[in-house]
Amino acid sequence: MSAAKNNGTRGNGRWEVVIGLEVHTQLATQSKIFSGASTAYGAAPNTQACLVDLGYPGVLPVLNEQVVRMATKFGLAVNATVARRSIFARKNYFYPDLPKGYQISQYELPIVEHGELLIEDQSGNDKRIGITRAHLEEDAGKSIHEGLDRSSGIDLNRAGTPLLEIVSEPDLRSAKEAVAYMRKIHSIVRYLDISDGNMQEGSFRCDANVSVRLRGQEELGTRTELKNLNSFRFVEKAINFEIERQIEVLEDGGEVTQETRLYDSDKDETRSMRSKEEANDYRYFPDPDLLPIEIDEAFIDAVRNTLPELPDAKRQRFVSDYGVKAEDAGILTASRSLADYFEASSKFSDVKPQLVANWIIGDLSAALNKAGLDIRESRIAPEQLGGLLNRVVDNTISGKIAKEVFDAMWMGEGSADDIIESRGLKQITDTSAIEVVIDKVIEANPRQVADYKSGKDKLIGYFVGQVMKETMGKANPAVVNEILKQKLSE
Amino acid sequence: MELHAQTLTDLQAGLERGDFSSVEITQALLDRIAKFDTDLNAFITVTSERALAAAKRADEVRSSGDNGVLCGLPIVHKDIFCTRDVTTTCGSRMLENFVSPYDATVVERFADAGAVVLGKTNMDEFAMGSSNETSFFGPVKNPWNLECSPGGSSGGSATAVAARLAPAATGTDTGGSIRQPAALTNTIGIKPTYGRVSRYGMIAFASSLDQAGVITRSAADAALLLGVMAGFDSRDSTSIDHPVPDYVAGLNGSLDGLRVGIVRQHFDEGLDAACADAVRESLGVLEAQGATLSEVDLPNLDYCVPTYYVVAPAECSSNLSRFDGVRFGHRAADPKDLLDLYCRSRGEGFGAEVKRRIMTGTYVLSAGYYDAYYLKAQKVRQLICQDFKRAFADVDVIAGPTTPTPAFKLGDKTDDPITMYLNDIYTIGANLAGLPAMSVPCGIIDGLPIGLHMVGPHWAEETLLCTAHQFARQTDWHMRSPEAYR
Amino acid sequence: MSLDKDQVQHIAMLARLRLADEEFTETVDKLSRIVDFVDQLAALPTDDVMPMAHPLNQAQRLRADAVTEADDRDHIQQNAPSVADGLYLVPKVID
Known part of the structure; x- marks a missing residue:
């Protein structure tokens, strides 16, 4: 004992x-x-x-x-x-x-x-x-x-x-x-x-x-x-x-x-x-x-011909062909169905495979665990995940919105494009539209503007937050940042 | 000729001519069983009602013209074959009330061919014995002399056929259990090549030695029945997919040029002198029909019995472990724990000889003894096989005595297991090597019959049956019957 | 006697057989005789001999992987000495 x-x-x-x-x-x-x-x-x-x-x-x-x-x-x-x-x-x-x-x-x-x-x-x-x-x-x-x-x-x-x-x-x-x-x-x-x-x-x-x-x-x-x-x-x-x-x-x-x-x-x-x-x-x-x-x-010989690629070989290939981190490749290849999911999702998207890996190991695995499901029972198909990540890298949506789309897909609302469309989640990249919001935010916060100008650089986050709030998260953060800095230094 | 005195082949012809019906045959035989079996004890179960119903169906089918090769012909099964809805006891208290949920392949094939089963015959318990004295249901008497044993383990089958209670019976042979009782009751017994007949549904004694066969009063009947029993069965991994010839058609071959081997060692001391003379005379009959006789050597003959008494008990000790009082069979009353359940159910359910064999087998397989006994016996088995292979390079059939003596008195050999075991000295080799072998009536000594034993190479059943048939055409030993049962 | 009482007792236990007292004495005697009898095998030289497990020189046949047996429990269990709810009963097993 x-x-x-x-x-x-x-x-x-x-x-x-x-x-x-x-x-x-x-x-x-x-x-x-x-x-x-x-x-x-x-x-x-x-x-x-x-x-x-x-x-x-x-x-x-x-x-x-x-x-x-x-x-x-x-x-x-x-x-x-x-x-x-x-x-x-x-x-x-x-x-x-x-x-x-x-x-x-x-x-x-x-x-x-x-x-x-x-x-x-x-x-x-x-x-x-x-x-x-x-x-x-x-x-x-x-x-x-x-x-x-x-x-x-x-x-x-x-x-x-x-x-x-x-x-x-x-x-x-x-x-x-x-x-x-x-x-x-x-x-x-x-x-x-x-x-x-x-x-x-x-x-x-x-x-x-x-x-x-x-x-x-x-x-x-x-x-x-x-x-x-x-x-x-x-x-x-x-x-x-x-x-x-x-x-x-x-x-x-x-x-x-x-x-x-x-x-x-x-x-x-x-x-x-x-x-x-x-x-x-x-x-x-x-x-x-x-x-x-x-x-x-x-x-x-007949049996040998039916042998699938085995975990070790697959892991090496994921590292060399997809450029996935060795540790992640190990996780993905621990089960054949998880590895298959990864490969299918990668095929359906133009993003870096490591990003696909991150989503599978992160959000998707968490959702599966929570629901007590196996990867083969995933409520999000590989092409759906691939489609979602495509919209992130082409700036249609932000990473934050992507999580919302992911949740909606999990609930069975269809493809990423359908969800983005029906929920109006498309990112605003039009500078003139963003400028209008930024002007409104600057006008409404004179004290914070003064503080920023006196050297409180960190307040930039506060302004970005306000703009995102006004646009319901759809403004492209990089564009917002750029215009804000420009306007505040005027 | 009275119905009970006719062979299957005779009955078949009579049925076809319409001389009598299957119901008449069946009733006649059931009457004889009722009359004689109280003394003989050849049956464990008589299935009168089922038999008559089957005979009636057979008669109806026959009149419609669509009938199997054994349609309406009566047979009996050794009580080692599982039969659905009828008890299968294997001669043991262990299975006194056991009703198999399925039919053995052999049983199924006979049923499909239209045979009518009169009942199930007595046997040594789990086929372990050479005198039928180990049966839980009491010994079977030899119709040639009721004080004598009919041999075993298929003693009930042999007695039923010899006393004309049935024209034919199934049997099983692990070390001589068909051939020795056939010899001692003046019947014909054949044990086919290992793998020729399915073992599915035949309660196992020693799996690598057991083989089913038949006991009849003519070689033609044996050929007829073997044709029905033989053949591949996918439910038995040791069943061989080898073509089944038309054994009946093969009976009329000639013995001209048949090379018959005589084993030098068979005529050593141990063989009764009168038996030796009768066997020599029979060999002369074969020679007169054109067969050539020559000596062959089986140098390891003396090792057959000790080899067998290692291999067979080893396999049986394991095969009989399933009788544990849990799923079927005898269960001791009020077991106090699991060990008690096992030890008492088995201790009570099995008789003395079965327990001895289980214990012998347990011993020869146990740690520290395996190499000295079991492995050694497997090697000697190989040597014995090689002896036969060498002999069959020069001869087609090996012939000799089936037993060293005619039937012995009941109780004579029960005190010493070894004398009892040595009764099978001439028959065991065929089981060890998986060879087909047969016993045919070849003499009567002081009122007791003996048999001529013939062994062939693998798949040579046709040669054996033909030789037996041609031999019987020149002799009348097989026609003799015990006086009280004519 | 080539086997002593303890050995026979041990074998009977391995084989799960209870022998009555007089049966036990007889068994010691008869088993010893059987063992003495099979001991003669030792005299035969078998150094280079392949052990033979089976009379046939054949390979195992294989069955297709298909379910062919239907449930027949109630019929089969008519032979069982003690069952409850489809289970075969034995005195409590303690590990």
């Missing part, structure tokens, strides 16, 4: 943290990995659990083609070896959410091995993280404890949903790096369109293997496995708690026990799951109901 509160005060510098992640991502197929039942989320209990998912006597698994395609896609995207031959194995254990008493998984010969990806480390440099393997397996069902007296209820709708388990090398050195890695995997699977990455619904979750060792020591420390971390925030908090806990144990002369621990987000702590530990001898062996998956070059 005290460890978490005592964050980082006890000689952390002596310790090196070693983390490896196992990311479980549900593959976005229509049907299950070994049956024709639907994978849709949220159905009434057990209405999407067919005889194969229920492990009925006599039924047999048949592999979904799309699952193999998706795993291959991931393998190619992380520069891994896609196995020409891989096999399914049974992992045997009894648990109510596991209908057959074994999980069909891959053990020896997984479909993907030896991959890698880049994350940004604390100093902003690229760091390579190895991916040991990615293997296919079936998801388990769910146990429901609420509302049932002395029983648990088992819903097997999720049983048999395809999972790709992506196992990293122990290359991560902090909770922040672990999160960066997890975000990267999240971004890649969504780019590839192989997972919806929905963490609330459990489509994307992870276990973390955490250990610490004295700096310079080669041998790894004893690790603990943190189970079922289902948000980026929890990954970071759970790992940080666990690091502190392990360091405290070691500094006090104790030993870390190799065990599985569960993160409790309410208490912000991890605790031992002894019940799961009891004799876990999984007795893996090749599943005799399934034959080896064989993948040929033609299949791999």
Whole structure:
């Protein structure tokens, strides 16, 4: 307990943290990995659990083609070896959410091995993280404890949903790096369109293997496995708690026990799951109901041809081709749909792409967040945003008016031009019209004019404000400034 | 000839001529079952009403001319095949009240062909046994001698056919479970190539060894039924898309030039002397029809049984984990917690032999023993396969005894699992290598029948059926029936 | 005896099987005999042999990704010993 509160005060510098992640991502197929039942989320209990998912006597698994395609896609995207031959194995254990008493998984010969990806480390440099393997397996069902007296209820709708388990090398050195890695995997699977990455619904979750060792020591420390971390925030908090806990144990002369621990987000702590530990001898062996998956070059080539541009390449291109700041390019390319939005908006406008980026990262993201919407559900289409920015750079409206137009577009009032027209927001650039207003303002404020002339230069702002007020913001500020200065110095 | 004494092929011809109706056949057989099965115990479930209704429909369809190849012909299913709306027990207390929501592919194919199912036959629990004594529903008696076992695990099917309670029965064979009871009851049994018949809906014992087949009283009937059962099924990943020949048309081939291999090791000690003589005589019958005999070597024959008793239990230990008292099957009363639910439901639901096999399998897969047992057995399995491959370079069929002795007395081998296991020494190799194999009646020793065992290379069912058919034309062993059941 | 009582107890627990006392004693004896029997495999040299998991030298066939199964829960659950609101019930699971 005290460890978490005592964050980082006890000689952390002596310790090196070693983390490896196992990311479980549900593959976005229509049907299950070994049956024709639907994978849709949220159905009434057990209405999407067919005889194969229920492990009925006599039924047999048949592999979904799309699952193999998706795993291959991931393998190619992380520069891994896609196995020409891989096999399914049974992992045997009894648990109510596991209908057959074994999980069909891959053990020896997984479909993907030896991959890698880049994350940004604390100093902003690229760091390579190895991916040991990615293997296919079936998801388990769910146990429901609420509302049932002395029983648990088992819903097997999720049983048999395809999972790709992506196992990293122990290359991560902090909770922040672990999160960066997890975000990267999240971004890649969504780019590839192989997972919806929905963490609330459990489509994307992870276990973390955490250990610490004295700096310079080669041998790894004893690790603990943190189970079922289902948000980026929890990954970071759970790992940080666990690091502190392990360091405290070691500094006090104790030993870390190799065990599985569960993160409790309410208490912000991890605790031992002894019940799961009891004799876990999984007795893996090749599943005799399934034959080896064989993948040929033609299949791999066909999949390679469907690979989209991936986040790293896109980020670089945004910097080099669009001249967007690296940091902003990183934000824009974190999701493929956001990047697509940026490119579409840029196409519809003649403004500097950085301005488009500013609006997307600023006003648009804020509006989306507030409404709880995804970029794909944006109420402003890319051509609308592009059209708006065009009117800013050609001086039809000011930046301030642009925000009003943006809000009106968000409310569904149409294109920027329509709104500017119907609301009469067009900027006044006609000098004679502006001169009339300025003369009126000067006449009405003799004291301020006198003060200005006596050296209070800052009062120029006051006059500009008055003119803008009179013109309801439509006067071109640059023109107003120029004429004002001229008239006041007369 | 009385209806119950006729083969399927005879009945088919009679139905076509209009000599009798399917309802008449069905009723005659149901009457026999009612009369004899109290003693024999070949059936777990008799589906009289459904059978008569199906027979009536078949007769109606037949008169309209639009009928399947087995229209109105009676068969029985081993109670390992899932049948919608009729209990499927697998010979176990675990599934005493289990009603499958679906039909096995084999069941579906027979139904589509118009067959009338009389009931479901007794078997060793989960097909684990060679004597039918492990059934929760009690042992099956051998109609040749009620004190003897009919063999197993398809003992109910073999007894039903031998006692003329049904002309044909389905069975399954993981280590000899069709062929050994066929041999011990004077019936014909065929286990096809692994992947020939769909395993969908056949409750799994050992997935890489299990294969469905039939028990009949003639090779022609076996050919007829295999033609209906065989073929690709997209619901079974291990089902092979290989063309199904016309097995009936293939029966009339000649044995002239057929190369028959005799396994040197088969005639070692362990084989009953009278059995050996009968088998040698049968080989002479083949030779007289133009077959050439030569010796072949299966050097690893002695390792078949130990290999099997690692591989089969390993697979079964995992296959039977689904019986946990949660979604179907026996559930212990008032479980105090989850562990108690599992341990008692399974402890009560499974019989002693099944528990032993599950535990053997659990042991050979467990940490520290996997390499020494399971992996080792998989390697030996490879060697056994290679032995067969080498042998089939020189011969078309390997022939020998199906069992080392005729039927043994009930209770004789229940104390020592190893003696019981060794009863399958000649049949297990075909399962390990996935080869088609067959047993045909070839002699009667002191009133008990024995079988000639034939194994072919993959997909050689046609050769086996033709050889069996031609052999039977020169012998009358298959015509013999136990006196009380003629 | 090649297996002792503790080993058999451990295996029975892994396999989730409760054995009655007399059944347990018999099991220790018979399992030991089976293990002794399969031990003879050790005598066969198999150093360069590829393990064989399957009698067929074939590759896994793939199924098109399509939903083909309709909800049949109420029919299927007629076999279930204990259900409520569509859920299969087990004694409370504590993690």
